[in-house]
Amino acid sequence: MRKVTFGCANSLDNFIAREDGSYDWLLHGEEANEVMREFWPKIDTMVMGRKTYDIAQQFAPKPKKKNQKPKTHIGQLKTYVFSRTLEPGERDDVTFLNSDPGAFVRELKQQDGKEICIMAGGDLGCALLEAGVVDEIGFNIHPVLLGSGVPLFHKMSHQIDLELIECRQFKNGCVYVRYRVKN
Amino acid sequence: MRKVTFGCANSLDNFIAREDGSYDWLLHGEEANEVMREFWPKIDTMVMGRKTYDIAQQFAPKPKKKNQKPKTHIGQLKTYVFSRTLEPGERDDVTFLNSDPGAFVRELKQQDGKEICIMAGGDLGCALLEAGVVDEIGFNIHPVLLGSGVPLFHKMSHQIDLELIECRQFKNGCVYVRYRVKN
Numbered sequence: 001m002r003k004v005t006f007g008c009a010n011s012l013d014n015f016i017a018r019e020d021g022s023y024d025w026l027l028h029g030e031e032a033n034e035v036m037r038e039f040w041p042k043i044d045t046m047v048m049g050r051k052t053y054d055i056a057q058q059f060a061p062k063p064k065k066k067n068q069k070p071k072t073h074i075g076q077l078k079t080y081v082f083s084r085t086l087e088p089g090e091r092d093d094v095t096f097l098n099s100d101p102g103a104f105v106r107e108l109k110q111q112d113g114k115e116i117c118i119m120a121g122g123d124l125g126c127a128l129l130e131a132g133v134v135d136e137i138g139f140n141i142h143p144v145l146l147g148s149g150v151p152l153f154h155k156m157s158h159q160i161d162l163e164l165i166e167c168r169q170f171k172n173g174c175v176y177v178r179y180r181v182k183n
Numbered sequence: 184m185r186k187v188t189f190g191c192a193n194s195l196d197n198f199i200a201r202e203d204g205s206y207d208w209l210l211h212g213e214e215a216n217e218v219m220r221e222f223w224p225k226i227d228t229m230v231m232g233r234k235t236y237d238i239a240q241q242f243a244p245k246p247k248k249k250n251q252k253p254k255t256h257i258g259q260l261k262t263y264v265f266s267r268t269l270e271p272g273e274r275d276d277v278t279f280l281n282s283d284p285g286a287f288v289r290e291l292k293q294q295d296g297k298e299i300c301i302m303a304g305g306d307l308g309c310a311l312l313e314a315g316v317v318d319e320i321g322f323n324i325h326p327v328l329l330g331s332g333v334p335l336f337h338k339m340s341h342q343i344d345l346e347l348i349e350c351r352q353f354k355n356g357c358v359y360v361r362y363r364v365k366n
Contacts, residue, residue, distance in 0.1 A: 014197050139195075159327060162326040
């Protein structure tokens with residue numbers, strides 16, 4: 001069965017973006033880059049929320065030639081984006097979906113392939129945690145209380161027990177925590 | 184100026200108690216006890232929220248003789264409890280208050296004495312953080328997503344920057360983090 005990981009950067013008060021969606025408070029550092037460099041080769045599939053997909057597109061380097069596609073990890077990875085508003089179907093190397101995320105990822109885990117990464121906010125992330133299809137979670141807790149914003153966690157119907165795998169203190173004051181989800 | 188510390192135990196999704204106020208999910212361990220043993224001698228004053236005060240009373244060992252008071256840290260420490268419902272005034276070694284917590288703690292910091300500890304949930308804790316009177320925060324992050332409960336953090340009017348002082352991984356899977364508040 002393929003391992004499913006849900007992770008992101010968050011503030012200590014568990015916001016993943018400001019109210020207006022901005023993420024100017026994110027700290028960059030070699031240690032976080034190293035975590036990501038180790039992680040990318042393990043996965044071949046990405047499941048994203050639509051808002052996170054929009055943000056990932058903004059982060060992508062601008063194409064140098066006209067009509068050239070932006071260079072992102074998308075394209076090298078099989079990418080699924082869940083959206084309630086966009087038309088389902090394949091375009092721009094992405095499959096857009098509006099079906100039940102839990103059932104979809106449960107099915108995806110049964111297929112052959114490498115690990116699966118969930119890049120999403122609280123809506124999709126918590127839906128998948130509640131559905132019991134997430135095996136690991138990892139957060140890069142930033143040294144800031146944003147006070148308001150887009151929440152990482154939403155109300156869930158039941159408690160989810162975790163096992164701490166790793167805890168690292170980064171030079172920039174971030175704390176990186178990784179847990180096994182006891183499904 | 185006396186140092187003010189706000190701290191508590193929380194779930195990874197930042198709840199400090201279940202919806203019904205219960206805290207059966209709290210893990211005990213020698214490392215957390217050690218942190219508290221180092222902390223107690225530094226303080227001589229405690230500022231509590233009323234709900235936290237009620238919980239602290241439950242935690243106190245039962246008196247062995249009739250009419251004997253429960254043995255808590257309260258009594259050894261000057262204790263103030265903020266409550267919107269209880270009658271203000273001194274009783275049972277405690278001063279009950281319903282004034283503005285920020286102004287009260289700001290005044291308290293100017294007085295002679297040892298450090299001040301805030302034992303409270305999000306209501307009082309965030310009011311004091313917003314008022315800029317908290318110097319340090321420390322949380323014992325438990326390896327669990329409660330899914331719902333009493334929130335540690337409430338919406339705040341502005342961002343609060345932090346400096347990570349300490350991050351410790353406990354044997355029981357808790358992560359203890361301590362930050363300086365950049366007021």
